[in-house]
Ligand SMILES: Nc1nc2c(ncn2[C@@H]2O[C@H](COP(=O)(O)OP(=O)(O)OP(=O)(O)O)[C@@H](O)[C@H]2O)c(=O)[nH]1
Ligand SMILES: [Mg+2]
């Protein structure tokens with residue numbers, strides 16, 4: 177269901193989508209939606225440039241029965257109606273009576289529906305009920321079986337087939353039986369009603385809004401990861417094993433995220449993932465996990481689509497990139513550093529494996545444009561995996577040497593991942609000949625984060 181700036185996607189009761197993991201569902205849905213929104217912007221606003229990355233928040237609400245689901249949808253529909261009626265009054269008062277928002281709010285607050293209908297009609301000759309359905313009632317998108325002509329036979333007779341299509345419709349009242357009975361496909365998918373709904377129970381409404389908070393006084397790590405990036409990287413011809421453009425794009429998005437959210441003190445990324453660390457006492461979105469996860473994932477996705485052209489120039493986005501996200505709390509600096517150590521070790525292990533794998537499958541052993549001495553045709557992927565299975569770091573380094581590659585000379589960004597944080601700009605004052613610190617700015621660096629040096633040099637990052 178779509179209303180004024182909100183959307184609800186209903187999954188079947190027995191869905192097994194992403195094993196019903198709440199964080200996955202809420203983050204990837206909001207991320208895919210954001211990606212589509214940014215991509216489609218030009219279609220609807222051809223003259224307007226998208227000047228700021230839009231972001232959305234999302235949450236999962238479980239509805240135990242069809243009645244509860246109907247109550248939920250009814251609550252959203254009522255909300256849509258109330259907000260739209262209020263906003264219509266607000267904009268008319270401002271446009272025609274030149275009232276400020278504060279003055280209009282004073283008039284409208286605590287008024288019921290009827291006085292607002294009267295105000296619109298008496299003052300502005302607007303029959304509210306004749307305003308577009310889409311604004312007053314919201315829209316419903318649902319799959320429906322429709323019969324379509326697929327071709328014509330030799331006699332010119334149309335051949336029809338049943339297809340499932342997404343259709344958009346409006347309904348005055350989502351709780352009405354007629355809405356559900358005229359769309360039998362909905363009940364086929366969702367089940368049968370046990371009883372009727374008259375009024376939305378207040379305790380149900382409260383349950384739709386309730387959410388546990390992330391443990392207080394703990395570091396919050398939001399880790400996002402690209403969905404199906406294996407396919408995404410192939411379709412967009414990412415260089416193997418590391419594509420500098422793709423990594424720089426991820427880093428550029430992460431820097432913008434760190435700049436936008438004051439509470440993020442550090443971010444670490446590699447491949448298609450990024451971890452954002454929020455300070456211990458952060459009160460971002462009241463520490464509600466759904467909001468924090470969804471907004472950061474959504475904002476990152478927006479940036480990724482908007483910045484794509486900056487890094488991939490002529491490569492067209494063939495399908496929408498999207499990310500999933502999760503929140504994890506860590507109570508102490510030590511445990512947080514253990515987490516970062518785990519991610520950086522993972523980065524090193526994966527990078528070394530992928531580099532060897534790439535060398536083995538590339539015919540003639542050609543890596544990053546450097547021709548090596550080994551001119552043998554490459555292995556198949558299966559052979560390469562088999563060859564590398566169980567090999568230790570030392571053996572992999574030796575293998576790369578045979579192909580003329582000194583692993584320690586490969587770019588730090590590939591081997592150590594990327595760290596993003598606020599740093600003071602250090603400049604030398606030529607007049608005084610001394611080192612000076614200027615304003616802080618967000619930087620990206622490719623450093624060892626397992627080592628204590630970074631944390632000792634930048635004690636402000638993990639300040640309690
Ligand atoms: N060629 C190339 N591929 C990359 C690069 N960065 C990421 N990838 C691809 O993205 C994948 C990321 O791994 P995963 O996150 O485990 O896999 P995924 O396909 O995204 O699957 P899910 O995260 O489970 O949806 C890698 O396996 C690569 O296939 C890159 O720089 N170059
Ligand atoms: Mg991934």
Ligand SMILES: [Mg+2]
Nearest residue numbers: 401447448449
């Ligand atoms: Mg990944």
